[in-house]
Amino acid sequence: MNHYQADPYNALEAIGAAQKIAFGPMLFQASWCLRETGVLAFLETRGQQGAPLADIAQACELSEYAVSVLLDMGLGGGLCYQADEHYVLGRVGKYLQHDAMSRVNLDFTQHVCYQPLAHLLEAIRQGTPAGLQEFGPWQTLYPHLSELPEPARSSWFAFDHFYSDWAFLQAQEKVLGYEPRHLYDLGGNTGKWAIACAKRDLTLRVTILDLPEQLALARLNIEEAGLTARVQGHPVDLLQACTLPGAADLWWMSQFLDCFSHEQIVAILNRIRMAMQPDARVCILELFWDRQTFEAASFSLNATSLYFTCLANGNSRFYHSKQMYQCLREANFHVEEEHEIPGPGHTLLVARPLHTRP
CATH class of the missing domain: 3.40.50.150 (Vaccinia Virus protein VP39)
Structure with missing residues (x-):
């Protein structure tokens, strides 16, 4: 493995990558919503011709505003692309919709990790799992896996079992x-x-x-x-x-x-x-x-x-x-x-x- 043996970016690429990190949580949540609201699934049914905003909003029972802010964020993540006035499902969107690994990882991050990670700085400084307080007053997670609320419990076991x-x-x-x-x-x-x-x-x-x-x-x-x-x-x-x-x-x-x-x-x-x-x-x-x-x-x-x-x-x-x-x-x-x-x-x-x- 030699993925990390040199700086892969020039100055322009580096500043672009920095912005994607800064707004990473927005892309993640938009991607989650695009999957959960059925927008990705609907775009898949329209194939390469895609669909205009009004048709997507009607099919998914959302406002045109809601669909537009999600899909426009999705453009930046490669989930979709535009052809004239239509949105078309991209390869990244297809993987988030159907790839088992991608679905497991997305669910694990959303249900198990997302809120606890707001405590990461505290965890790093104290050497304790500070984010665990989001689920219970526990010292470590493992004795309490069966006590995790749904859907966190199911997503944890699905993630663990997928890789093992x-x-x-x-x-x-x-x-x-x-x-x-x-x-x-x-x-x-x-x-x-x-x-x-x-x-x-x-x-x-x-x-x-x-x-x-x-x-x-x-x-x-x-x-x-x-x-x-x-x-x-x-x-x-x-x-x-x-x-x-x-x-x-x-x-x-x-x-x-x-x-x-x-x-x-x-x-x-x-x-x-x-x-x-x-x-x-x-x-x-x-x-x-x-x-x-x-x-x-x-x-x-x-x-x-x-x-x-x-x-x-x-x-x-x-x-x-x-x-x-x-x-x-x-x-x-x-x-x-x-x-x-x-x-x-x-x-x-x-x-x-x-x-x-x-």
Whole structure:
């Protein structure tokens, strides 16, 4: 990845980019409204001929004034363009309307992040998730995910699952290739990974290690899948000094360590290492912003890091891969294998304690 190795703008381009940043919230909200009011959907039905303002307003049950201010802002974002007196849906508008990733990202920003991000400066200065006060008087978000109001709750889980589920199937091929008999799923969330692995390997036992509040959500899905005999939960707060169970021969973490600070990651890895069987492995599936093929992916990950800063816990992020390697070294692990997973840009790290190195 070499997206950010030089200044890409000349002076004229730079001042234009600065204005787009200054008015970025206006473009975001206008884009949201264009999708939610059905303007984008209506323009799509009109194809390349587009539609005049009056027809759009009538079809979407809005005033011509309302449609004009939204679409004129949309021109600047590439959502639409003008042909004579008609507005025509552009490629950006089509992606916001239909692309699953774009829709998930837009909903997550609108429902989960938008208001909390007004507290970003406070969060940066204090090192606390100051924006979380928009949802509740909580210290961190994760124990309270089930308490998020709708539509924030649904948008959070849709965002989380979109990026993890995409990579699950391909990562599963690698992980089950080690033929584990007992797998620990750390931060198992709703239990989707644990259930998928248990269905794939009918002899595999899976234990989800997570907060009690998260295990309650997972338990319902495990029961519905009829897997309570082989998929179980073990309540634990990995930020607290604790003794972990040590029966597993494979420890799995998917988009889990990015929920913690560098120091916390090292502490968690040390606790795992102390509990591991000598021949066990740790598999870490993460999104690293420096491993992305497309600049838009790096941009999206660094933007999402501000969600961690302002809302989740105040001290975590999507990391540069070098920093995760450093965490593993500090916890006395070595990376045995590394796999780039096609799709949204995940990397699978397979690590073992240093004392097992041949």
